[in-house]
Amino acid sequence: MDCIVIIIGAACIAVGFNLFLIPHQLLSGGVSGVSMITSYFTQWNVSVLYFALNLPLIVWGWFIIGRRFISYSLLSVVATTWFISIIPEISISPEPLLCAVFGGTFIGIGAGISLRVGGSSGGFDIVGSIINRYRDVPIGMISAAMNAIVILTHGLLTNDWELVLYSMVSIYSTGKVIDTLYINHYKVTVYIITSKQEQLLEKLLNLPHGITVIKTKGAFSNIERDMLMTVTTRYELNELKRAIQETDPKAFVNIVETVGIMGNFRRPKPL
Numbered sequence: 001m002d003c004i005v006i007i008i009g010a011a012c013i014a015v016g017f018n019l020f021l022i023p024h025q026l027l028s029g030g031v032s033g034v035s036m037i038t039s040y041f042t043q044w045n046v047s048v049l050y051f052a053l054n055l056p057l058i059v060w061g062w063f064i065i066g067r068r069f070i071s072y073s074l075l076s077v078v079a080t081t082w083f084i085s086i087i088p089e090i091s092i093s094p095e096p097l098l099c100a101v102f103g104g105t106f107i108g109i110g111a112g113i114s115l116r117v118g119g120s121s122g123g124f125d126i127v128g129s130i131i132n133r134y135r136d137v138p139i140g141m142i143s144a145a146m147n148a149i150v151i152l153t154h155g156l157l158t159n160d161w162e163l164v165l166y167s168m169v170s171i172y173s174t175g176k177v178i179d180t181l182y183i184n185h186y187k188v189t190v191y192i193i194t195s196k197q198e199q200l201l202e203k204l205l206n207l208p209h210g211i212t213v214i215k216t217k218g219a220f221s222n223i224e225r226d227m228l229m230t231v232t233t234r235y236e237l238n239e240l241k242r243a244i245q246e247t248d249p250k251a252f253v254n255i256v257e258t259v260g261i262m263g264n265f266r267r268p269k270p271l
Contacts, residue, residue, distance in 0.1 A: 002072065002117040002118065002119070003072075003075060005113055005114070005116075005117045006072055006075050006076045006079065006113075006114050006117060006119050007075070007076075007079045008110075008113065009076060009109070009110035009111065009112075009113045009114040009121065010075075010076050010077075010079035010080040010082075010083055010110060010114075010121070011079070011083050011110070012106045012107070012109045012110030012113075013032075013076075013080050013083075013106065013107050013110035013111065013121055014080055014083030014084045014087050014110075015083075015087065015106050016028070016102075016103040016104070016105070016106030016107035016110065017032065017036075017046070017084055017087075017103070017107070018084060018087040018088065018089045018090070019087070019089075019090060019091070019092050019103075020091075020092060020093075020099040020100070020102050020103025020106065021036070021099065021100070021103040021170060022036065022046065022089050023089055023090065023091035023099070024091065024096045024099050024100075024166070025040060025163060026096065026099065026100055026103065026163065026166055026167050026170055027150070027151055027154060027163075027167040027170070028103070028104070028107055028147070028167075028170060028171070028174065029124075029146070029147020029148065029150050029151055029167070029170075029171045029174075030123045030124035030146060030147045030150060031050065031053045031054055031057065031122065031123030031124060032050055032107075032123055033147060033150040033151065033154070033167075034049075034053055034150060035049035035050040035053055037150075037154050037157075045085075046084055047081045047082075047084040047085040048081075050077070050080065050081055050084060051077060051078070051081040053123075054077045054122040054123055057122065057123065057124075057126045057127065058070055058073060058074055058077065058122065058126065060126070060130075061073065061126040061130065064130055065126070065130060068118060069118060069119060069120065070126075071119075072114065072117070072118055072119025072120070073114075073119050073120045073121070073122050073126060074122075075119065076114050076119055076120065076121050076122055077121070077122040080110075080121065080122070096166050097166060097169065100166040100167065100169040100170040100173070101169060101170070101173050102173075103170050103173075104169065104170035104171060104172065104173030104174040104177070105173050105174070105177055107121075107170075107174045107177075108173060108174040108175070108176065108177025108178045108180075108181070109177055109181070111174065111177075111178050112177055112178045112180065112181025112182050113181060115178065115181070115182040116181055116182060124142075124146045124147065127142070127146065128142035128146070147171045147174075147175075148168065148171060151164055151167045151168055151171060152164065154167075186233060186234045187231055187232070187233060187234075187257075187258035187260075187261060188231070188232060188233070188234060188237060188255050188256060188257060188258055189229065189230075189231050189255075189256045189257075189258045190229070190230050190231075190232060190237075190240060190253065190254070190255050190256075191227055191228075191229050191253070191254040191255075191256070192227065192228040192229075192230075192244060192251055192252070192253050193216060193225050193226075193227045193251060193252040193253075194225065194226065194227075194228065194244075194247075194248045194251040194252075195225055195248065195250075195251075196247055196248040196251070197213070197226040197228070199247050199248070200228065200243070200244065200247045200248055200251070201213075201228070203243040203246070203247055204228065204230065204240070204243060207230075207232070207236065207239065207240065207243070208236075209230050209231060209232050209236075210230065211228050211229070211230045212228070212229045212230070213226055213227075213228060214226070214227040214228075214229060215227075231258055231261060237255070241253075
């Protein structure tokens with residue numbers, strides 16, 4: 001099922017390229033933007049450039065992020081390359097602003113759903129995922145910042161600042177959609193009252209976040225129990241819920257939106 005989602009995401013990205021951005025000589029930023037710039041100047045095939053430029057980043061991510069993530073990312077890059085080669089470059093609208101918004105939206109949907117299932121669309125998403133692993137920064141913001149550098153560089157080379165402005169709209173749309181779909185940076189605090197502290201701790205300590213044990217006493221029952229408190233992301237919340245259900249289905253769980261945190265969020269790795 002995850003592979004199907006990634007392939008659908010790849011199709012969305014290719015639609016954003018061929019039906020919205022490329023016909024108006026707009027850029028999406030990142031590796032795809034570099035591919036487009038090179039294609040516009042050399043007339044080389046965009047799909048071939050897209051695949052070739054993604055390969056080094058995929059190899060880098062293989063050693064840092066993990067094989068599952070990179071395998072999904074490779075599937076996305078291959079599928080996107082194929083869709084770019086078969087979808088005709090036809091402009092949906094003669095208005096470049098509309099194409100910038102909708103092109104960016106389609107690319108954001110494709111990248112966002114790929115990230116949701118544990119992969120990426122390749123390119124700067126891999127770089128963003130590496131940074132997000134060590135710094136609590138929204139991945140869409142990371143991608144948008146790196147993409148902006150590519151777009152501004154193109155503006156300096158061509159001196160076509162109207163194109164730059166339209167392309168910046170596309171990048172903004174992509175970043176906002178990714179941050180809407182990819183909820184890894186949204187935090188929740190989870191309070192768990194359980195009678196099976198040791199068994200539950202054994203499972204929860206395998207997760208990447210620390211846990212605090214708080215002694216509690218029921219006012220009505222007068223029974224003392226342990227309450228576990230942890231802060232996690234919405235993306236990782238389902239895994240936490242599954243661990244609780246498997247260990248203590250009768251546990252009382254309170255999930256609260258977290259406005260902000262200070263200090264270490266991810267548990268430091270042992271030396």
